[in-house]
Amino acid sequence: MLEATSLAVEFASRGRRPARAVDGVNLSVGAGEIVALVGESGCGKTTLARTLLGLERPSSGTVSYDGTPLSYRAKALKAYRRQVQLVLQDPMGSLNPRQTVYEAVAEGPRIHGLPDEEKVVAEALSRAGLRPPERFFLRYPHELSGGQRQRVVIAGALALNPKVLIADEPVASLDASVRGEILALLLRLRDELGLSALVVTHDLGLAWNIADRVAVMYLGRIVESGPTEQILKSPQHPYTQALLSVLPESPARIVLTGEPPDPTRIPGGCRFHPRCQVVASGNPIADKCRTDVLPILPASDAAQAACHLL
């Protein structure tokens, strides 16, 4: 349904090397599918999500929706954004503190000039689990709890009746006790409305909780993807293995040192090699890792990983 083909996004800044935040990504989200995009901080997850929404222009590659490539003319973008919606990490921040819940949810319908505004808003709110909706109409964001706010944001997206929801760290700022509720809501919406979703997160537990498929991203590339159970239970890529190993319940932990290197200086060969525990352990394949560039993983449903080891 929503598909990215060899997508790359560069941020040029004066006097510096451009940052290749997304550097060749193939990814597709099928109808009614929940895909989780996981990775360390700064690996380009948010940038990818923004690009999929047309908020950022790719430097190369295309985003296509229902098979047609995305056009960046204002009109076309507006139409596209009725179909694909965004939910952000920080529900407090995503609501204008000076707007009531009603105004916040009605913003989309107003922009797109939908009829029956009040009905649409009420419906969206109750779908998002804020019932009865009228009770919430005139509240301001600061009068709501974190979970309620996130529901309002989701309702705002739902008011446009989208086909795809892109959620960037939807529960990261929420209390542990509340996040389960929001995740359950996403699952329910998928079941009830057939909504597809791309959930961006750094939390593997979340992926395990709700995703059908997982794509693991490292430094602008997807290094491993496939069905959730397969990827999280038997990861193939050393990076995925390391990520999983630092979860508290895992027996042996592999702590990678350093931070993800900077997207302005992507290492040659396998981009993970400077931190790769396999390379470091003196595996004979290491030389290849340092020099040979890996192909970009295709957007397929099957489990796959980009690693010289495999």
Next chain:
Amino acid sequence: MSLLELDSLSVTYRIASGDVPAVRDVSLSLEAGEALGVVGESGSGKSTLAMALLRLLPRDARTSGRIMLGGEDVLAMKWGRLRAVRWAEASIVFQGAQHGLNPVQRIGDQIAEPLLVHKLAGPAKASERAVELLQQVGLPAWRARSYPHELSGGQRQRVMIAMALACEPQLIIADEPTTALDLMVQAQVLTLIKSLIASQGISLLMISHDLSVLADTCDRLAVMYAGRLVETGPADGVFRHPYSQALAAAFPTVGDPASRLAPRGLGGDPPDPQQLPSGCVFHPRCPVALESCSSVDVELRPAGDRRTAACVLVLEESC
């Protein structure tokens, strides 16, 4: 005698709209060399508790009860004595490492500062020690001349830890030391803290809202809800209080089929500390609440295996 003993500690903020009881009647003790974790959702009073230990709360906070640190009551200390105790006996690693460091002072100087303040070393000696500490937390010596913003979040948190170690205190209080950090970096920092604690025999009071982080680092856990302790016990046991259980369930185990496509959480909203529900404050959100819960409050009760919990159900079972 325990290193730290809290005896019905309460903290109330006085603000324009009334009193906010942020910490209510907390009693805890921490033995030398022990690592205690305090967990709870946002606003449950964890940071307030931590700050109260060294009387770092803002002016509008009223503290009552007793805080015995090394046998001395912190709340009764004179300012001069208190300043001497701060950092030398107990140091703090704050939540936001980004802001815990002075942005315009070199890191080395900031680490050396407590040594100078407490007259534990002269300037030359202090900067030597700062470099030593930096190396101890895995940062190169030249980083002493860097400014905080030149470091990544993980590195800054390590600087904070180095700083906390400077005066070789008996107790380190770590308030959400890894919350803002990335998964991998978080693992690095936690590993570091664990190894330092183990090698130097320091006591640790660690605060987090992430149960999994604490479970891994601490010997004992204390769960807070709405300013109160609702459960204490060893880190590796099974929780008894419904709130603790809900918290635990919110962090699914990858590979656990029970949580696959079935996220679990706690319904309802966190309580407003200015309008706490009657009876057991948790009852409006409690999945197993009894009718009596709305009127009867329960104290912490023994709940088997060095565990205490404040819940009627626990009471009934243990009876």
Next chain:
Amino acid sequence: MSITWTRRRLALGRFWGDFRTHRAGVIGLAILLLAVLLAVIAPLFIDAGVTNVVSGTREKLAPPSWADPLGTDESGRSVLLMIWWGSRTSLLIGFLAALLSMVIGTVLGIAAGHFRGWIGAIVMRITDWFLVLPSLVTALVLAAILGGSTVTIIAAIGVTSWPSTARLIRAQTLAVEARPYIERSQALGGGHWHITTRHVLPNVAPLLLASTTLEVASAIVTESTLAFLGVSANKTSWGTMLRGSYDWGAATSGAWWYILVPGLCIVIVVMAFTLCGRALETVLNPRLRRAV
């Protein structure tokens, strides 16, 4: 929706409740309202005739007395009545200049903050450029070039004082635009107009109010300075009265009332605006406290 109104009223009430805790601000507001009220109702009691020299038949530079509580000026006109009538010009210039400055500053500030790329860069460049221009000196030159009429003075003050507003608004716009709800609005399909008018403007408005209040204060001072330096708005204002007291030797001949009264009026009203503006700023945006 009447509920909306109720909510607005509540919000206003809350705001007033906050504002009321700033005693200095309340005093400032009271003085300010009184001054404006007096200026507005002045025509009901007096007219421009009080500034007419031919009708000023009393003793020249007479000290305060029962007949003339604030004394008379060099032509035997009552200082009290002149002050009263002159407040109209002073306040008018203050308000209009601040308004002009506010409009220019807001438009350019929002443009500079909202549009990235070359538009924003150019607007910012212009703003920075105006900002470093010594405003009084520029206003003087402008007024000297254009000749001193009320409109010119307003223009000269307005045109030279907007950059600080623009800067403030730009900073605030940038802050607002960095908020995720702008991104959300964009994702909902909102365009530039939608975002600037629905999100940015309402968010900068309170700050703008505070900043404009402070701007009025400085415009009144600037007007008096321009009048003192000889480029006046042909009408009786506090500034021209001060100039008159200077020209007619009030200082050297001991006519203290003629110097002190207009000056104190300026100080008090400007103070009132400043206090009020600062209180507004604190109430509306405690994080963005800045200098006057």
Next chain:
Amino acid sequence: DPAAPKVIRVGATQSVDSLNPFLAVRLVSSSIHRWMYGFLTVPDPKTLQPSPDLAESWTTSPDGLTWTFKIRQAKWSDGQPITADDAAWTFNKMITDDGAKTANGPAVENFAGVTASGQELTIKLKAPQASMLDNPVPIMPKHVWEKVADISKYEATDFPAVTSGPYIAVEQKKDQYVKLKANPDYWRGAPKIDELQVIFYDNPAAAIVGLKKGDIDLIGRLAPPDFDALKGDSNIVQWNEQGRRATYLQINHGATTSDDKPIGDGHPALKDPKVREALHYAIDKQKLVDEVQNGLAVPADGSIIPPMYKDFFWQASGAEKVSFDLAKANKILDDAGYKKGADGVRTMPDGSRKLQFRFSIHTDTPIEEKLAEYLTGWFKELGITLTTKRLDSSKFTEETGTTALFDIAISGWSVNPDPEEVLATHLCSRRPTASGEGGGTESFYCDPQYEALYQQQLKELDRPKRADIIKKMEERLYTDAPVIALYYPNDLEGYRKDRIASITPIPEDKGILYGGSGYWPFYTLQAVTKDAGTDEGGSSTGVIVGVAVAAVVLLGAGFLFTRRRKTVADDRE
């Protein structure tokens, strides 16, 4: 200490624009130059008639075109002899070098040639010139000034200056002061004081304070309010005498260019002498004197020459005399057919235009502002609307002198002992050319009768007869009213009698102290012999010490205060 130098300090509210007499146009500068340099002639202190200065004597040819001056045997302050060559060089420099014309260019315009031999200076004129003996050009030492490469850029700040007058400039601080020392070798004898200082005040109020405090000893050209402020100070003499200036209104009575083409946008009604007369009747000159000038002026019943110049002053009397009478003014207008409309404003007899005039004044001139307010008030009673138009001086000069974009304008002129120049400002030839080039008219006046009289007086070398002709010219101006004289402001000055023992004005009878023609007042100046200098110095030292002590005490207190706080702070947070 009897040897203490006698110093007199003169305050000036104008800064010195240049010490180069070829360039300086400000009054303060030309006054200083009068004290420094000799001229061909100097006005006699009693009669103001030209009397010998550097020129001991002179003769003129019968056709009035050749003048021969005998230059006095005297020395420059550097010891060089003064010769006719110096004078010839000075005039020739001005004739040949445009840069040297800046200050006094017109004074040599009529010169055909200047030659010198020994002490004899010969000036050939293009046309006869009665004012020849009032030449305003100081004679400069050729041996010093011929070395100056570019006169238009020379600042004359080489001190001590080489002069031939009573004083020598020895020091200048720009915009602050000029210091002059007495010339011990002055041919009339050294002045009675040792040093003369001219001190600049930007702020007139401060100057008054300065005089009261004794920072300065004398200040001239006071505005009426400042003069009044000196009242009651027992140490200060308030000098209030008739001045050399006339203030008048200039009326656009139908301005034309030098080729008689109409120019400008003057109101047609003002072409009517009746209207001008009515306006004249509507002005209460006494009231203006009282209110605008604080009574420190003489109402003008004459024309542009002030009463100070007794010889030339003319005053209206009898039926001719116009005095304030609004009823009469209204009647004149009624009779002439200017009817009042419903709004009380008169219209032209043909109904085409309302009588709404503009009154052009300068920006930043309080006196003119006030005057405008009064005129507006009176004209309103006449059914004439007057609106004030403020113009900066360049624009004012242009609109009232060249383009004639005015109805009524303020005007005024300081008159020299010889009134020729002020009379000339109302000549046809002074009107601007068609291309708008100015000739310096003060009224766009062009009247055959006036022209004839002017030519007549030019040739009349007999002073009383010439005075009669000039009075006729004044009368013509009074009755035809292209200009309406309002008043003659008094010369207002003040000096400290505890510092200045005596000072002779010019003319000696009710004359001017500062800014007059000739150096007499400051040459004859006598200081009070009393050494005030030392105890003043003591008091100022005392003040400085006091201030320093206060500062130290304050600092110390502040230091102690913070110390104390620190100890307290030790036990709290």
Next chain:
Amino acid sequence: MTIAPPAAEAIDEQPAGRGLLRYALAKVGGALLSIAMVIVATFFAFRLLPGDPVRALAQGRNMTPEQLDLERHRLGLDKSLAEQFVHFVNQTVHFDLGTSYEYKRPVLDLIGERIGSTLLLTGTALVMAVSLGIWQGARAGWKPGSRFDKFSTGVSLVLWSVPTFWLGLLLLMVFAAGIGPIPGIFPTRGIESVDAPDGFGYVLDVAKHMVLPCLTMVAVVYAQYLLVMRSSVLDEVGQDYVTTARAKGLRDDEIRRRHAVPNALLPTVTLVFMRIGFVVGGAVTVEAIFSWPGLGQLFYEAIRVPDFTLMQGTFLLITVSVILMNTLADVVYHLLDPRVRSA
């Protein structure tokens, strides 16, 4: 437990500092652009003037058309606007600001004679205002609501509302003229006495002359520094690093001095430089009142005469120097603030 060994700190190498030069160059470039804009704007603003400058020159004097033409030619006013513009720019970049109508001398010379005293006055006043404002602001902001805070903020706000010239006049009348028991101990005008002694006595004499003008400028200007400093200190009070410092056992005043003030200082420093234009503006009135022979007075005179070349030249100079000061401030700020320095 394995800690993967790849030398993480190898990536963590010492940064090279070449950003500053680039930054400084960019700033200087920006300043040059601003100056160019000022020059262009000045040219056109002063050509918009109604009225003929040559006539202004001829004011009241009898000049023949030929003389006027000559003068016009000398000033280049007979050329087309474009030619005049080229000429003007050419002159200006060669530091030729034209010749004053009034003084018949190069504007640059006139400025040169007066710039020293203006620098002395504004410089001293600025230093005093900044120190006073920063000191009081820091203390007031550290303990908001305290008596010190209320008092100093109140006083500064009152003074800030006072028109400069009015305050100057009052001070002159009280402390130079003397009123009642207060003796007029300060001089009424200028920068020095006519008979000022030499050496140290001269310094004292100038200092005495500076008291009132300086006081006037300081009084009006320091409030904004105080308020900015106060609010930036106030912002720092709640910062976590301050809590850290407290936890470290530092005394309250040590925290203020060592941590809060250095952080709060930086935004204030930018403001100090940004508001230099304001101080210069104040100099115009102060110099006029106290007959201080400086640029402000020259400018005031140029406006009164009016002498447009002088006005234009002074305006250009004041503006350009303010722009340069701002640029300098930017670069200095960059040097001072470690956060910006290597960002």
